[in-house]
Amino acid sequence: MxxxxxxxxxxxxxxxxxxxxxxxxxxxxxxxxxxxxxxxxxxxxxxxxxxxxxxxxxxxxxxxxxxxxxxxxxxxxxxxxxxxxxxxxxxxxxxxxxxKDRFHARYNVKGKTYVYRIDNNKYNNVFNRDFTNHIPIELNIEQMKKAAEYLIGTHDFKSFTSLKAKNNKSTLRTINYINIIKNNGLIEIEVNGNSFLLNMVRIIAGTLIEVGEGKLMAEDVETILMGKNREKAGHKAPAKGLILKELQY
Amino acid sequence: MxxxxxxxxxxxxxxxxxxxxxxxxxxxxxxxxxxxxxxxxxxxxxxxxxxxxxxxxxxxxxxxxxxxxxxxxxxxxxxxxxxxxxxxxxxxxxxxxxxKDRFHARYNVKGKTYVYRIDNNKYNNVFNRDFTNHIPIELNIEQMKKAAEYLIGTHDFKSFTSLKAKNNKSTLRTINYINIIKNNGLIEIEVNGNSFLLNMVRIIAGTLIEVGEGKLMAEDVETILMGKNREKAGHKAPAKGLILKELQY
Structure with missing residues (x-):
């Protein structure tokens, strides 16, 4: 076999x-x-x-x-x-x-890299429209980068998951890096971590977007993290902007 | 008005x-x-x-x-x-x-830039599949570039159009440049000219693809051009790979 x-x-x-x-x-x-x-x-x-x-x-x-x-x-x-x-x-x-016989796609995963893509132009590029979240208002990338810093490292990400943890499962996770780049109006938020909670990347993206829009301050992200309460974080950004890019084994 | x-x-x-x-x-x-x-x-x-x-x-x-x-x-x-x-x-x-009142989108065009895109990977990237022509066999870019050289300048492009010219309309056209680049398996054939005949860019792309596949020699393109006969040129490459990129006024 x-x-x-x-x-x-x-x-x-x-x-x-x-x-x-x-x-x-x-x-x-x-x-x-x-x-x-x-x-x-x-x-x-x-x-x-x-x-x-x-x-x-x-x-x-x-x-x-x-x-x-x-x-x-x-x-x-x-x-x-x-x-x-x-x-x-x-x-x-x-x-x-x-x-090898012992290879298991799920058990052996060491890390995952996700990319959340935002079309930050006035109009949504037709060639990208199914794979980007269109936000016509210019986002403040510097503030988003500052906000992302608070998420790096090992934290309790309870505020950043839709999971209703009934069974005392740990919501402790490690994010290794978040890179945010903008090129021709396309913003890519790249998030690498060991493992992720339900909707975690989309809620991180939604929160960073709200920072970029000025609805939240970069520093608020620290408070949100400490609050351990889903209601404190930003919205869950739409699925079509999210791409699982790569896995580490 | x-x-x-x-x-x-x-x-x-x-x-x-x-x-x-x-x-x-x-x-x-x-x-x-x-x-x-x-x-x-x-x-x-x-x-x-x-x-x-x-x-x-x-x-x-x-x-x-x-x-x-x-x-x-x-x-x-x-x-x-x-x-x-x-x-x-x-x-x-x-x-x-x-x-201005006298601006006319059709009469005032001075030039057009088209890009023909080929996904030259083994599989057709799902994110590009509607905007590329998938060719899994590796194409010889150097030969394609050599072949393209013959098309630069003012020529009778009768071999490169589906137009059945009954009314003695001129099939003389000028191509200013053809750039062919390959990046991550994506080949872009960029063609700039003053104006184009019916299906001209797609037949140029199809002919260059056949050169890349080794079905035609680069030098054959000169003979095809001289032949002034649609049947001598390569196939009409599929529409979905063609993008009208820019217009010059």
Whole structure:
């Protein structure tokens, strides 16, 4: 039995996120569901794809990592061709590789890099419109950078998650860096961390946007962090601006 | 009466090109048709929009120039807001300006810059898939550049147009430059000229692609040009890779 590692790219616009949903009679379309269907037809087996983590409905991925076990005798090249032919155009398998048996796409993740993209021009560029959050008011990048500094390091990010922690699960997380760059009116907020809470990057982006708009002060971010209360942070920025860029193993 | 100049950006995927088509009972959707509808509602007048030229069905535009005359009393800001609200998301008016009365978007064009984009990676990047022509085989850029040299200058481009010239119209045109660059697997063929024949850039792109694939030699382009025969040139490359980038006035 081979353990096949996949690097996948997808445009999340049409999907309810990565993770398949098994409610009876559900008509929900997910990336995992689509890929498992094609792999099951290809192999004649009931394939379970292990993904590196969930993604929200509408979120995009540049390099998603997943793996599956199979007895199928096809070569990797033949598998790639099959996947290219049968997957929709908004899901692409960039690479297939044989991994060690113990490789597990989710358990082995050491870090994730997300990019939140804002089209900060007066009009929303048509070629980017599905992959950016359009904000026509000029944002103050310097203030956003200052605000981001407060988030670097290990903190309790309870204010920055939609998760209602009932079961005392830790909301302690580590952010290694946040880079904010602006190029031709396109703002990219790159966030790297070991792991993230539900909606964490989108709430960080929403909070930084409010700083950029002048609705919040950079220093407020420290207070928000200390408050450990979701209501204190900014809004959850729209999913279409978020791209999971890369994973570290 | 004001002469309003517009800079428009559009994703041509859903449209049958720029130019409206007035066949009876036609259900064809064009950019010009969409914009005239919105402007007519906005002004209460029957607005005719003068465009800088036709674009093929499915071709995209970064900076299209058009103008229209109106007695409407709205400010340019109010017009911009109206257009943003009522135009579909794949057509964006980037700029409105008052032009001189004699300004005419088509008659005054001095030059056009087109970019033909090829995704030369093994897989077609999902974020670019509607705006690139995917060619998984590696193209020989050096040979393509050599071939392009033959096209620079003033030539009879009869081999490079779908136009069946019945009426002895001249097929003499001038190409000022062709730049070919490759970056992260994305090849951009930038073509600047004074004016272009029907499908000329797409047939140039198709011919250069065949040179890149090794199906044609760079030197063959000279023979093709001399032949003055459409059948000698390469294929017409798909519309979705073509973007009208800029106009010179």
């Amino acid at each position: 081979r353990n096949v590692k996949m690097i996948i790219q997808y445009d999340g616009t049409r999907y309810n996120g990565w993770q398949k949903q098994n409610q009876k009679g559900s008509t929900v379309t997910t990336i995992q569901g689509k890929i498992e269907n094609v792999l099951s037809k290809m192999t004649g087996e009931e394939v379970d794809v292990i993904g590196c983590g969930r993604t929200d409905s509408g979120v995009h991925v540049e390099n998603y990592v997943a793996n599956f076990f199979t007895d199928c005798k096809l070569t990797l090249d033949e598998m790639e061709k099959y996947l290219e032919e049968y997957l929709p155009k908004d899901i692409v398998v960039k690479e297939l590789k044989i991994a | 004001r002469n309003v100049k517009m800079i428009i950006q559009y994703d041509g995927t859903r449209y049958n090109g720029w130019q409206k088509q007035n066949q009876k009972g036609s259900t064809v959707t064009t950019i010009q048709g969409k914009i005239e509808n919105v402007l007519s509602k906005m002004t209460g007048e029957e607005v005719d929009v003068i465009g800088c030229g036709r674009t093929d069905s499915g071709v995209h535009v970064e900076n299209y120039v058009a103008n229209f005359f109106t007695d409407c009393k709205l400010t340019l800001d109010e017009m911009e807001k109206y257009l943003e609200e009522y135009l579909p998301k794949d057509i964006v008016v980037k700029e409105l300006k008052i032009a």
